[in-house]
Amino acid sequence: MRQTRILGVGMYLPEREVTNQELEAIKELETSDEWIRQRTGILSRRFVSEGESGTDLAVHASREAIDNAGLSPDDIDFVIYATLSPDYFFPGNGCFLQDRLFADRTIGAMDVRNQCSGFIYSLAMADSLIKSGQYERILIVGSEIHSTALNFTFSGRDLSVLFGDGAGAVVVGPAPNGHPGILASALHSEGKYAKELWTEYPASAHHPRISHESLDQGRHYPQMNGRMVFKHAITRMVEVSHQVLAEAGKAVAEVDLLLPHQANMRINQMVASQLGIPEEKVVNTIAWTGNTTAATIPICMHEALKQGKLKENDLVLLTAFGAGFTWAASLLHW
Ligand code: ACO
Numbered sequence: 001m002r003q004t005r006i007l008g009v010g011m012y013l014p015e016r017e018v019t020n021q022e023l024e025a026i027k028e029l030e031t032s033d034e035w036i037r038q039r040t041g042i043l044s045r046r047f048v049s050e051g052e053s054g055t056d057l058a059v060h061a062s063r064e065a066i067d068n069a070g071l072s073p074d075d076i077d078f079v080i081y082a083t084l085s086p087d088y089f090f091p092g093n094g095c096f097l098q099d100r101l102f103a104d105r106t107i108g109a110m111d112v113r114n115q116c117s118g119f120i121y122s123l124a125m126a127d128s129l130i131k132s133g134q135y136e137r138i139l140i141v142g143s144e145i146h147s148t149a150l151n152f153t154f155s156g157r158d159l160s161v162l163f164g165d166g167a168g169a170v171v172v173g174p175a176p177n178g179h180p181g182i183l184a185s186a187l188h189s190e191g192k193y194a195k196e197l198w199t200e201y202p203a204s205a206h207h208p209r210i211s212h213e214s215l216d217q218g219r220h221y222p223q224m225n226g227r228m229v230f231k232h233a234i235t236r237m238v239e240v241s242h243q244v245l246a247e248a249g250k251a252v253a254e255v256d257l258l259l260p261h262q263a264n265m266r267i268n269q270m271v272a273s274q275l276g277i278p279e280e281k282v283v284n285t286i287a288w289t290g291n292t293t294a295a296t297i298p299i300c301m302h303e304a305l306k307q308g309k310l311k312e313n314d315l316v317l318l319t320a321f322g323a324g325f326t327w328a329a330s331l332l333h334w
């Protein structure tokens with residue numbers, strides 16, 4: 001059976017940088033640069049400007065990934081778009097991206113709704129589609145706009161300081177002869193914790209989907225049990241990393257690079273330490289991106305390439321945890 005390899009990587013962050021000091025200046029938020037820095041490792045994040053959509057960010061990141069793979073949009077035959085912040089309730093963002101990048105070709109486009117694990121879920125799916133021979137070149141993009149859904153008052157401060165907007169993308173295709181590509185992926189979920197990190201409104205489960213009352217109560221903003229998410233994130237990211245290593249018959253010591261989801265610097269430090277992976281083998285971007293959910297891992301890949309840390313054949317471990325709860329890992333040769 002043929003193997004799947006990442007052929008190109010792209011990313012895009014909106015121009016507007018929002019520093020912790022800027023958030024500190026919002027009186028109702030009652031936060032500080034010191035708190036955000038110490039508890040999360042975040043110094044700044046990017047927010048979109050009026051009129052800029054998730055699809056806009058995805059177009060930039062996708063173009064770079066396709067270009068970086070030495071391909072043109074005509075070479076792509078399927079799109080997987082991971083996001084928790086679609087431009088509209090429906091249709092999915094894959095369709096909007098298809099129109100912007102592949103308007104003259106009716107290639108398939110689907111959305112994956114798996115929050116922070118969305119990129120690894122998408123990669124695992126693309127891997128199967130390539131291995132089965134159904135497609136030759138798949139574009140995977142993770143793109144998020146959080147800034148328009150954050151509550152910048154005291155009751156939302158635990159979440160509003162964490163998130164940023166951005167997009168990351170990769171192109172995958174068959175690995176050349178003998179290149180092992182993606183070795184193993186593992187995907188998990190535990191829906192009993194769905195409401196520990198979620199956005200309740202608008203919702204088809206409610207009649208009507210949104211009301212003046214729900215808006216007044218701020219129930220259209222995300223809600224999170226931070227401490228619980230924190231603990232589960234560390235346990236599950238470590239556990240699923242061991243799972244893919246065991247499935248691929250590899251030892252932790254063989255890992256050249258860990259590219260973890262970017263939710264909190266302290267989570268990543270504890271995951272790396274519990275796995276026994278030294279700091280110099282980990283790439284983090286959270287200091288200047290915040291949490292960009294489905295976009296974090298391809299953004300990390302882009303940064304690793306930029307820093308010269310990602311080399312041909314390196315053994316790379318990806319792991320993520322997020323709302324759902326969902327968590328996942330993938331082990332691959334670069
Ligand atoms: N500024 C100042 N103080 C704050 C802020 C803030 N922005 N937010 C919370 N605090 C206060 C709390 O009110 C609390 O005060 P108290 O001691 O007087 O009660 C104190 O800080 C400590 O609060 P904790 O929640 O215990 O702080 P903790 O160290 O756990 O950090 C954080 C909170 C950063 C949210 C952490 O729990 C975390 O990172 N959780 C995981 C987030 C995550 O991984 N999300 C998943 C991805 S998102 C997705 O999938 C959509």
